[in-house]
Amino acid sequence: MLTVAHIAAFLDQFAPPKLAESWDNVGLLVGDPLVTVERVMTCLTVTPESAQEAIDEQVGLIVTHHPLPFQATKRITTETVDGRLLWNLIRAGVSIYSPHTAFDSARAGINQRLVTGLGLLDVAPITPTVHVGDPTVTGLGAGRYGRLAEPLSLAEVLTRVKAFLKIDTLQVVGPLDRTIRSLAVACGSAGEFLTPARKLGCECLLTGETRFHTSLEAEATGTALILAGHYATERFGVEALADELRQAFPPLRIWASERERDPLQWH
Numbered sequence: 001m002l003t004v005a006h007i008a009a010f011l012d013q014f015a016p017p018k019l020a021e022s023w024d025n026v027g028l029l030v031g032d033p034l035v036t037v038e039r040v041m042t043c044l045t046v047t048p049e050s051a052q053e054a055i056d057e058q059v060g061l062i063v064t065h066h067p068l069p070f071q072a073t074k075r076i077t078t079e080t081v082d083g084r085l086l087w088n089l090i091r092a093g094v095s096i097y098s099p100h101t102a103f104d105s106a107r108a109g110i111n112q113r114l115v116t117g118l119g120l121l122d123v124a125p126i127t128p129t130v131h132v133g134d135p136t137v138t139g140l141g142a143g144r145y146g147r148l149a150e151p152l153s154l155a156e157v158l159t160r161v162k163a164f165l166k167i168d169t170l171q172v173v174g175p176l177d178r179t180i181r182s183l184a185v186a187c188g189s190a191g192e193f194l195t196p197a198r199k200l201g202c203e204c205l206l207t208g209e210t211r212f213h214t215s216l217e218a219e220a221t222g223t224a225l226i227l228a229g230h231y232a233t234e235r236f237g238v239e240a241l242a243d244e245l246r247q248a249f250p251p252l253r254i255w256a257s258e259r260e261r262d263p264l265q266w267h
């Protein structure tokens with residue numbers, strides 16, 4: 001019999017909570033560790049659609065990349081969107097675990113998968129985690145950067161990004177014939193890595209989305225910036241996480257939400 005605690009323990013090791021940012025809310029957030037689980041669903045975000053899928057499919061545990069609840073919560077009522085989601089999931093007996101920034105930064109986390117998928121070499125974190133002497137997080141941290149095996153034009157980097165993320169459209173700052181030798185990546189909304197990436201010698205940062213002013217800063221400093229969408233830069237990670245969980249827990253039925261989608265339409 002596998003319980004919520006068994007899966008939470010695996011996730012705590014796979015994406016150690018000490019890798020999470022200090023503002024984050026990660027780990028088992030809702031539920032009963034001792035309850036038996038037969039079905040697990042991963043998703044990027046708990047939305048009305050993904051929550052209903054979990055309830056319809058009698059899921060015991062949702063592993064959501066984005067935490068719910070995220071902020072300190074004083075009441076759970078159906079009068080707010082998050083309150084309604086929590087109330088409905090709790091009534092249906094669904095536990096919630098979120099690895100969020102711990103998964104972004106983990107050894108087999110989203111950013112590591114991005115740099116591997118884009119073929120980067122000599123990879124290192126943009127901001128290393130400071131836990132001196134702790135082997136579980138040594139060499140890890142937020143974001144990743146590395147060098148391309150051979151220099152590519154920015155246009156060629158875009159082609160590679162689109163192919164890996166399976167997207168047709170994205171936004172870019174910088175001349176398409178610019179030569180890119182080193183690339184930094186940070187999934188989701190991570191414009192704060194623009195300056196650190198430049199200081200590390202990267203000609204380009206790939207992230208999901210940023211503020212307009214970050215795009216202006218990229219242009220002014222001559223750093224290429226690729227915005228591939230928050231959803232696209234993270235959703236593939238929760239599909240990979242479902243694969244990891246399936247390998248670790250063969251008796252369970254585990255899948256990535258089939259009802260969640262990017263709320264932004266890309267044309």
Ligand SMILES: [Zn+2]
Nearest residue numbers: 188189230234
């Ligand atoms: Zn995100």
